[in-house]
Amino acid sequence: MNLKVEKKAVSAAKPCAVKMAIRDATKYYHTRSGAVHALDSVSLDVRESEFLCILGPSGCGKTTLLWSMAGLHPLSSGEIRLGDEVITKPNPEIAMIFQDANLLPWRNLAKNIELPFELKRQPPDRKMINKLLDRVSLTGFENKFPRELSGGMQQRASIVRSLAVSPSVLLMDEPFGALDAFTRDEMNLLIQEIWMETRKTIAFVTHSISEAIFLADRVAVMSARPGRIAEIYDIDIPRPRPVEIQTQPDFIKRVLQIKSRIEHGKGPATGLAIT
Amino acid sequence: MDKALGDKIPEFNKKPQAGGVGITSASLGLGEHRTKFEILVIILVAVVIVGGTEASLIVFNVPQYVFPKPSQIIVALFTEWVYIWPHLLITLYELLVGFAIGGSIGFVLAAVITQFPFVEKVVTPYILLLVTTPMLALVPLLILRFGFGSEPRIIAVALASGPMVMINSATGFRRVDLAKIALARSFGASTIQIFTKIRIPMAMPMIIVGLMVGSIFGLLTTIGAEMVGGAEGLGNRLTYYSALIRMPQFFAIILILAILGISIYVIFFWLGKRWASWEA
Ligand SMILES: Nc1ncnc2c1ncn2[C@@H]1O[C@H](COP(=O)(O)OP(=O)(O)O)[C@@H](O)[C@H]1O
Ligand SMILES: [Mg+2]
Numbered sequence: 317m318n319l320k321v322e323k324k325a326v327s328a329a330k331p332c333a334v335k336m337a338i339r340d341a342t343k344y345y346h347t348r349s350g351a352v353h354a355l356d357s358v359s360l361d362v363r364e365s366e367f368l369c370i371l372g373p374s375g376c377g378k379t380t381l382l383w384s385m386a387g388l389h390p391l392s393s394g395e396i397r398l399g400d401e402v403i404t405k406p407n408p409e410i411a412m413i414f415q416d417a418n419l420l421p422w423r424n425l426a427k428n429i430e431l432p433f434e435l436k437r438q439p440p441d442r443k444m445i446n447k448l449l450d451r452v453s454l455t456g457f458e459n460k461f462p463r464e465l466s467g468g469m470q471q472r473a474s475i476v477r478s479l480a481v482s483p484s485v486l487l488m489d490e491p492f493g494a495l496d497a498f499t500r501d502e503m504n505l506l507i508q509e510i511w512m513e514t515r516k517t518i519a520f521v522t523h524s525i526s527e528a529i530f531l532a533d534r535v536a537v538m539s540a541r542p543g544r545i546a547e548i549y550d551i552d553i554p555r556p557r558p559v560e561i562q563t564q565p566d567f568i569k570r571v572l573q574i575k576s577r578i579e580h581g582k583g584p585a586t587g588l589a590i591t
Numbered sequence: 592m593d594k595a596l597g598d599k600i601p602e603f604n605k606k607p608q609a610g611g612v613g614i615t616s617a618s619l620g621l622g623e624h625r626t627k628f629e630i631l632v633i634i635l636v637a638v639v640i641v642g643g644t645e646a647s648l649i650v651f652n653v654p655q656y657v658f659p660k661p662s663q664i665i666v667a668l669f670t671e672w673v674y675i676w677p678h679l680l681i682t683l684y685e686l687l688v689g690f691a692i693g694g695s696i697g698f699v700l701a702a703v704i705t706q707f708p709f710v711e712k713v714v715t716p717y718i719l720l721l722v723t724t725p726m727l728a729l730v731p732l733l734i735l736r737f738g739f740g741s742e743p744r745i746i747a748v749a750l751a752s753g754p755m756v757m758i759n760s761a762t763g764f765r766r767v768d769l770a771k772i773a774l775a776r777s778f779g780a781s782t783i784q785i786f787t788k789i790r791i792p793m794a795m796p797m798i799i800v801g802l803m804v805g806s807i808f809g810l811l812t813t814i815g816a817e818m819v820g821g822a823e824g825l826g827n828r829l830t831y832y833s834a835l836i837r838m839p840q841f842f843a844i845i846l847i848l849a850i851l852g853i854s855i856y857v858i859f860f861w862l863g864k865r866w867a868s869w870e871a
Binding site: 383386387388406408410411412414415416418420421422431432434435436461463481 | 770771773774775776777778779780784788789792793795866869870
């Protein structure tokens with residue numbers, strides 16, 4: 317019942333309702349050796365229920381942008397809004413998924429997943445947690461410690477940890493960057509399925525062109541130092557997208573198109589991986 | 592070790608162990624799994640040593656005042672127990688109170704000071720001075736000021752154990768992992784929650800090391816301080832029995848001290864296993 321209402325609202329709002337608005341986001345880091353210009357007047361809309369990939373070479377400011385969106389650090393100028401609310405501190409609607417799974421090594425999987433509830437002083441939503449654990453095939457591993465789990469399992473646990481508190485926006489910072497290619501494919505499929513089931517708004521940071529195209533509705537390409545949005549590509553490939561799609565001519569054409577545009581002029585010349 | 596490789600693939604993806612940091616079961620020696628056979632051999636060695644000592648003392652006819660037989664020590668322990676245990680209680684009292692005061696001050700100082708790098712840089716040399724100076728040296732002075740009761744010894748114990756706890760805990764608190772703190776903050780954690788849920792657990796292995804070393808230092812200082820002055824405590828009994836050349840009783844006290852030391856070790860080993868094993 318509840319689900320239906322939500323879906324209706326989403327589809328009604330679908331044409332370009334803006335979930336998060338980034339306006340002229342500029343950020344300097346002040347270090348001993350001077351100021352580092354990390355973001356240069358980045359403007360970007362994250363639309364309601366879209367899967368947005370932010371693509372750029374390392375060091376271009378992707379993490380900086382995501383942390384600002386999460387309210388983890390302030391901008392030097394400009395603003396980021398969630399609906400009407402200006403983001404100045406972490407917001408319960410927004411959950412962050414970190415580069416490596418970032419589980420706490422002294423807690424077992426169950427305790428790790430309960431952490432957000434503990435911090436919010438709420439009783440853990442057992443039904444939700446069990447459903448999610450089952451969804452990512454982690455049922456039965458609740459008593460394992462992070463060191464006993466593979467990289468993929470750890471990242472799946474961290475996805476459960478973030479989804480369990482029902483955020484509407486997921487910010488993902490190269491979540492699968494440290495995984496091997498096979499696990500990475502699996503995780504990409506999983507996150508695609510989860511997105512199709514939940515229609516969360518996802519901003520997904522990656523430095524892999526094909527990962528970005530595989531996952532995204534739109535790919536925002538960032539240029540390096542200082543980071544700014546160079547170009548935005550619409551990816552209209554129908555879902556569900558199978559892993560094999562990445563070897564098809566149309567897909568490869570898109571990869572090469574983005575790569576060549578990046579190489580010709582405005583964008584970053586190096587550092588982007590095709591795979 | 593090598594034979595264990597036969598049927599096990601070594602874990603290459605495991606991070607190298609942080610050398611010397613934290614309580615690992617290996618560094619404590621208690622953690623390795625022992626087979627029944629190995630335990631049997633350990634007991635057998637003890638029996639051989641004790642029995643051998645007993646036998647050779649008899650064979651070579653060593654007088655009791657030079658070295659008492661193990662059997663005499665055990666007998667003395669039981670017959671003198673009524674006279675000894677009040678002193679044991681006093682020693683425990685001084686150790687526990689002194690350690691509780693020193694340890695908690697050391698812990699709180701470490702937690703606070705590591706938040707302020709400048710203060711930490713200024714304070715650390717003085718803490719180091721306290722760590723390296725034997726606090727026993729202060730006992731005669733403290734006795735002049737506080738008399739022959741427990742107070743000077745408690746103060747000495749606090750001064751000996753506190754800096755140990757402080758310096759090790761500070762090492763633990765300094766190992767900040769910004770990603771973990773950001774994680775907690777992203778879920779709306781308050782400063783206090785970050786402290787209790789992230790910083791303390793992360794520092795826990797080093798805190799436990801500090802508590803263990805601190806309490807062993809505390810035991811040394813308690814006994815030493817009791818030997819310096821006053822008429823109570825196990826340290827005092829050592830001087831008392833040796834002055835009277837009552838060697839079986841003297842060694843009975845040594846035996847109690849050994850058991851005390853081992854107990855401290857075992858307590859912190861289990862605490863480490865419970866709260867710090869994630870790092871091993
Ligand atoms: N805390 C910091 N202090 C100083 N400079 C930083 C800090 N964090 C990131 N930077 C710099 O800002 C730039 C962008 O970093 P980051 O956002 O991490 O890039 P990305 O995630 O795209 O690899 C880099 O040049 C990096 O060196
Ligand atoms: Mg990054």
